Amino acid sequence: MKALRILAIGAGLLLAWQAVVSLTGVAHYILPGPLRVARAAVANIDVLLGHAAVTGAEILLGLLLGCLLGCASAILVASFPPVRRWLLPVLVVSQAIPVFALAPVLVLWLGYGLLSKVAMATLIIYFPVTAAFFDGLRRTEPGWLDLARTMGGNRARILRHIRIPAALPALSSGIRVATAVAPIGAVVGEWVGSSAGLGYLMLQANARLQVDTMFAALLLLAFMAVGLYYSVDAALRLALPWQAEETANTAEN
């Protein structure tokens, strides 16, 4: 049913697109129709997939690194109140600087290769993951903490056995947001300076008025991003089966 709905939406959008192209008679180097884009995609499939692999690697590495760093920071900040007082304002200020403005500097420092794009994706992911996980760690049910104290648990074990597991649903929300924005980081990095990737391909195609190839790359990027989001979403659901049970219970009551 869900798959059918998605197919229907896709078909509707393609039809609307073709209708706009046919009715307005716009030049193909301004807005190509879906068929023309499909032909360009088939003709350039090797090039497209090669660049997609590069962008995919950047996104996945950024996601992994951003999540690891975000989790570590959240646990650190939640465990040590002095660290919280010093680090939290820094985190907020760092988020106020647009990551896009940092992209040229990152390319300057880290080069035109993979590293600067992974750094961009990591930066853009880091904050939502840290903020969501820290929030979860801070909001542990007070009754659980009381219980743990009467049981004689020390801070480290309460963190490990109660606070971290209790914060996992919040962390998974953060990871979902991160997954949605990770491709932005990678592609912005590629736009600023690169020699490979879908963002690079789009810029090159655009400059040569190969707008059909540009659209093919854009669509491929969109498919990758959506596929990644749903894969991560499904993995998170599998990892936290108790969360769905609890939600179902609350809805019943």
Add this chain to the structure above:
Amino acid sequence: MPSNPSTDAPSVYLRAASLGYAGAAVFDALDLILPAGETTCLLGPSGVGKTSLLRLIAGLLPGAEGQAVDDRGQTIGGRIAYLAQQDLLLPWLSALDNVTLGGRLRGERAAPAATDRARGLLARVGLAGREDDRPAKLSGGMRQRVALARTLMEDRPIVLMDEPFSSLDAITRYELQGLAADCLVGRTALLVTHDPLEALRLGHRVLVMAGTPARLEAPLVPAGQPPRDPADTHLLALQAELLNRLGQAKRAQGAGAP
């Protein structure tokens, strides 16, 4: 009973306990004794400070004055088990893992003997076969049974209970009261409750807390051993008297703090 805590259950003494809240004294220079191996029930109007008193004894109220000690003046920290109104089960753990939580929090090595004991306790509270179910799969009564098993797993001589049965339906509550009374034999227990009949069924002594700052009235001592038969006419007469006292306490509180 796997162990006999009556030999090591101490009396608990709380002397000159004081707690202020928003500029007013909740209680001031309050004394409370929990006799060894007996269940003391604490009744009183909402907001009088019953839960605060229990939390103070449990060492969970850092802003208050007064510390609970045993007969020898030693702190009772580490000898307490705590049962709250909410079951406080961790939703990601199975019933069995919830019962054995205390051991993991103390960093004890997972021993097969401890797991067997936890299974035995779950069977004792009527949940044999449900060990692997997560809390979401259990009813409210079953969840509170798991919480009771977790409390017993701790095997502490002192048990502090804050309205543990108040969110259950009448029949489930009645069953769990009987079960709790069996399990509490020989332990020094404090039971905070809103239900006069529950106090009279389960308590060796029943205290009413009233006033601002709150005072404890002279204890009511029902005849016989808990759990008592709720149809006993002696108990029903005491219930009427308790309701009368609680009504007065509530009116006094309403007049004192409008």
